[in-house]
Amino acid sequence: MARFHDLEVTDIHKTIRDAVVVALKPAPGSEEAFAFTQGQYLTFRHDFDGEELRRSYSICAGLDDGVLRVGIKRVEGGAFSGFANEVLKVGDTLQAMPPMGSFHTPLDGELQRHYLGFAGGSGITPVLSILKTTLAREPKSRFTLVYANRGVSTIMFREELEDLKNLHMGRLNVIHILESDAQEIDLFTGLVTQEKCGELFRSWIDIEDVDIAFICGPEPMMLGIAAALRAHGMEDAQIKFELFASAQPGRLKRKVTPGDTASSANQASTAITLDGATQTITMGKDISILDAALQNAMDAPFACKAGVCSTCRCRVTEGEVEMVANHALEDYEVEKGYILSCQSYPLTDRVAVDYDQ
Ligand SMILES: Cc1cc2nc3c(=O)[nH]c(=O)nc-3n(C[C@H](O)[C@H](O)[C@H](O)COP(=O)(O)OP(=O)(O)OC[C@H]3O[C@@H](n4cnc5c(N)ncnc54)[C@H](O)[C@@H]3O)c2cc1C
Ligand code: FES
Numbered sequence: 001m002a003r004f005h006d007l008e009v010t011d012i013h014k015t016i017r018d019a020v021v022v023a024l025k026p027a028p029g030s031e032e033a034f035a036f037t038q039g040q041y042l043t044f045r046h047d048f049d050g051e052e053l054r055r056s057y058s059i060c061a062g063l064d065d066g067v068l069r070v071g072i073k074r075v076e077g078g079a080f081s082g083f084a085n086e087v088l089k090v091g092d093t094l095q096a097m098p099p100m101g102s103f104h105t106p107l108d109g110e111l112q113r114h115y116l117g118f119a120g121g122s123g124i125t126p127v128l129s130i131l132k133t134t135l136a137r138e139p140k141s142r143f144t145l146v147y148a149n150r151g152v153s154t155i156m157f158r159e160e161l162e163d164l165k166n167l168h169m170g171r172l173n174v175i176h177i178l179e180s181d182a183q184e185i186d187l188f189t190g191l192v193t194q195e196k197c198g199e200l201f202r203s204w205i206d207i208e209d210v211d212i213a214f215i216c217g218p219e220p221m222m223l224g225i226a227a228a229l230r231a232h233g234m235e236d237a238q239i240k241f242e243l244f245a246s247a248q249p250g251r252l253k254r255k256v257t258p259g260d261t262a263s264s265a266n267q268a269s270t271a272i273t274l275d276g277a278t279q280t281i282t283m284g285k286d287i288s289i290l291d292a293a294l295q296n297a298m299d300a301p302f303a304c305k306a307g308v309c310s311t312c313r314c315r316v317t318e319g320e321v322e323m324v325a326n327h328a329l330e331d332y333e334v335e336k337g338y339i340l341s342c343q344s345y346p347l348t349d350r351v352a353v354d355y356d357q
Pocket of ligand 1: 056057058072073074076080081082122125126309
């Protein structure tokens with residue numbers, strides 16, 4: 001089971017005015033736990049005046065960089081991102097769970113593929129990790145990045161991308177789309193919408209040639225891009241998503257069936273396996289399995305509680321549950337019985353879930 005480990009901040013610097021890049025060194029003995037796959041993220045926990053917050057940040061380093069690095073963009077009024085940008089310094093210790101997430105595709109040095117990445121703002125972090133690793137480990141493959149930002153001054157990793165273009169001559173193409181700054185080519189100004197993608201695919205990107213697309217950014221942008229990719233013939237299996245924040249509230253209350261009362265019909269006996277031990281609890285069907293586990297002092301893993309990060313993933317081994325939101329699990333995982341426990345409520349009177357599988 002994933003647990004928090006100490007990491008030392010070994011470097012911290014600004015990539016733009018409102019974002020820092022933080023290099024981290026796992027405490028001795030934890031190095032192996034932090035071996036990562038390109039595109040994965042770390043979930044940190046930090047105490048703010050007695051309240052523990054958990055926040056996820058994607059690793060922006062490539063597999064061959066020999067360092068663990070995350071990029072944190074300040075969100076106006078945001079607790080963790082503000083702390084990282086204003087207070088965090090070299091020598092501090094952060095606590096994080098080992099890398100998680102499935103925003104990647106297996107690489108093979110023999111393949112000759114064309115990858116297409118879309119990133120919006122801080123959504124560049126996992127895409128940068130993926131493109132660096134891919135260009136280094138698949139020498140015959142190419143990568144096209146469409147990178148959306150408000151203006152030139154908010155482009156994270158601008159110089160690093162230029163360096164990568166020079167390092168991998170002809171194999172990395174970067175198209176910057178800027179919301180408010182005018183560019184020589186009109187098409188490159190404005191928002192990345194389904195219509196703009198359609199125009200890009202007509203004259204700048206040969207979509208028939210693209211094998212896999214990665215999308216990370218604000219949800220409306222992601223939906224528009226995915227719709228354009230599908231409209232131009234890409235299959236769902238070729239499109240990979242990473243959502244940073246959900247536009248939905250994410251903690252939808254389960255619908256209460258008319259006639260429901262606080263009787264035993266609304267209660268479930270739920271067996272929860274965590275770290276090799278099973279505890280059976282009686283819980284209301286209107287609270288999530290994750291909250292029920294936490295209320296019973298079980299140290300179940302979680303980060304966003306919004307169905308986005310998959311940290312709370314477990315597998316249903318008995319009974320049925322309703323998952324009200326899922327922005328993280330792939331269809332094949334759901335078919336195998338995996339659920340996001342922060343979004344799942346018992347439907348049957350007996351349920352068993354396993355966090356260890
Ligand atoms: C898988 C994953 C990967 C991610 N990777 C990255 C990454 O690489 N880089 C990155 O920068 N981000 C990333 N994120 C987003 C990140 O986890 C945080 O969501 C983000 O940094 C904001 O957290 P925060 O604590 O700073 O803001 P929060 O404190 O959560 O605040 C968020 C917003 O809500 C408002 N708010 C807070 N409390 C209240 C309140 N009580 N009432 C009303 N409004 C309120 C704040 O003003 C702010 O606008 C990722 C998210 C996920 C799920
Ligand atoms: S805690 Fe993030 S998906 Fe459940």
